[in-house]
Amino acid sequence: MKRQGLVVFDIDGVLRDVGQSYRRAIADTVEQFTDNQYRPTLSDMDELKSEGVWNNDWEASQELVYRYWVSQGRERESVGLDYQALVAFFQSRYQGTDTENFNGYITTEPLLVTVEYLQGLTDEGILWGFFSGATRAEAKYALEYRLGLSNLALVAMEDAPGKPDPTGLFQVIEKLDPDPALPVFYVGDTVADMKTVEGARAEQPERLWVAIGILPPHVQETSERSQSYSERLQSAGAQKVFKHVENLTVAEIQALIEG
Structure with missing residues (x-):
């Protein structure tokens, strides 16, 4: 199957709710x-x-x-x-x-993603991995123990400089597929995540980079906080902001690639 692109996920606030952890x-x-x-x-x-x-x-x-x-x-x-x-x-x-x-x-962290969603990306030729500021043990707890994933393309705290340095993002891409023709989506919930994409774009302008913002659950308690947080992510470079990671569907990914 032809590969359409790469999606790299942050973990905290995106794949698991860390508001009470x-x-x-x-x-x-x-x-x-x-x-x-x-x-x-x-x-x-x-x-x-x-x-x-x-x-x-x-x-x-x-x-x-x-x-x-x-x-x-x-x-x-x-x-x-x-x-x-x-x-x-x-x-x-x-x-x-x-x-x-x-x-x-x-x-006690609620999960915000399902294995079925990730499998749906795979089925459409979209490769995925993880770049997180969490320690490797903490990231693997969510991905391996809670979600049951294996053969992870994961870069964690011990593996790279902290965000917004894009080094860790580049490392995940190398693990997945380094082909510069493949667009890369980075999905995060903080200003640092969005700035990571800006840094990557500056270093590798030949590739299509797409910053996707996710509203963490704790900011969705009121519409005012959601709006304010969304605007903050957009100001930092988010091209789209979603309330839930699984709102980043295959159709959304294809539309963003096509421009």
């Missing part, structure tokens, strides 16, 4: 390291991530802690934040107390 772990961590003085809301986290450089949730947690203490009149240098202690605390909430058999917030 990663985001909850951020809130717990910031609260812990601000001496229970400040617990960021989901809107606070979205505002930070809209800056496009806080894709790593450990670093996002650290930044929110710093910004709180600065707002209280302290200098960053005087905070004395132990980054490794912060990461360990975060992981104790997200992965849980058993790093071999997760028992933390990760175990």
Whole structure:
């Protein structure tokens, strides 16, 4: 079958709902390291991530802690934040107390995609893979343990620089099919994801790059938040924004390829 293109998915907020897992772990961590003085809301986290450089949730947690203490009149240098202690605390909430058999917030995440959807892409000659800022173990938990996928074309935190650096996206493409004639869709839920496509386009302008935005479930509680978040993704380069990843149908993909 003739190959039509490549679709690379982010995982968090796209394939699994992390509003009460990663985001909850951020809130717990910031609260812990601000001496229970400040617990960021989901809107606070979205505002930070809209800056496009806080894709790593450990670093996002650290930044929110710093910004709180600065707002209280302290200098960053005087905070004395132990980054490794912060990461360990975060992981104790997200992965849980058993790093071999997760028992933390990760175990409660609703899935946002079905194997049938992915198989439907395959049936139409559309190859797919994953580029995520999650650790490899956390990504594989969703993809292998929860969805039952195998032979993954996956690039995770340990494998490449963080987004919006497009290196990881290029690595997934190499695993799938490096043919520059094949268009590439990157499907994500953050400004950093959209900027990753911009970076890839700048480095490889000969290929068709398409940035697809997905509204994570937590922003869909009101039409106002959905609209605002959608506009933010579009401003960052999203060519289309969907409420659900499976709205990116084969027909939508073909229409975007044809222009």
